[in-house]
Amino acid sequence: MNPQSSDITKRINEALDTIRPYLHADGGDVELLELGPDLSVILRLSGACGTCAMSDMTMKAGIEETLRRSIPELGSITAVKD
Numbered sequence: 037m038n039p040q041s042s043d044i045t046k047r048i049n050e051a052l053d054t055i056r057p058y059l060h061a062d063g064g065d066v067e068l069l070e071l072g073p074d075l076s077v078i079l080r081l082s083g084a085c086g087t088c089a090m091s092d093m094t095m096k097a098g099i100e101e102t103l104r105r106s107i108p109e110l111g112s113i114t115a116v117k118d
Contacts, residue, residue, distance in 0.1 A: 065082045083118070
């Protein structure tokens with residue numbers, strides 16, 4: 037892992053930590069699965085977030101928005117569900 041991706045991974049996890057309490061309150065969570073060389077991000081939604089009908093909205097309006105505000109240089113951001 038190069039130093040830049042290590043720094044970005046740290047920044048992604050710090051940004052996710054700011055929204056995790058809200059996800060945990062509803063029985064869900066999110067984790068970083070992969071950071072690609074083009075700074076594309078793959079996340080996993082788990083717990084209640086993995087089965088919730090509103091998870092697409094949570095992903096777009098909450099998680100993706102938070103990541104883009106914190107790390108504007110990120111490429112695509114996608115999520116997989118449990």
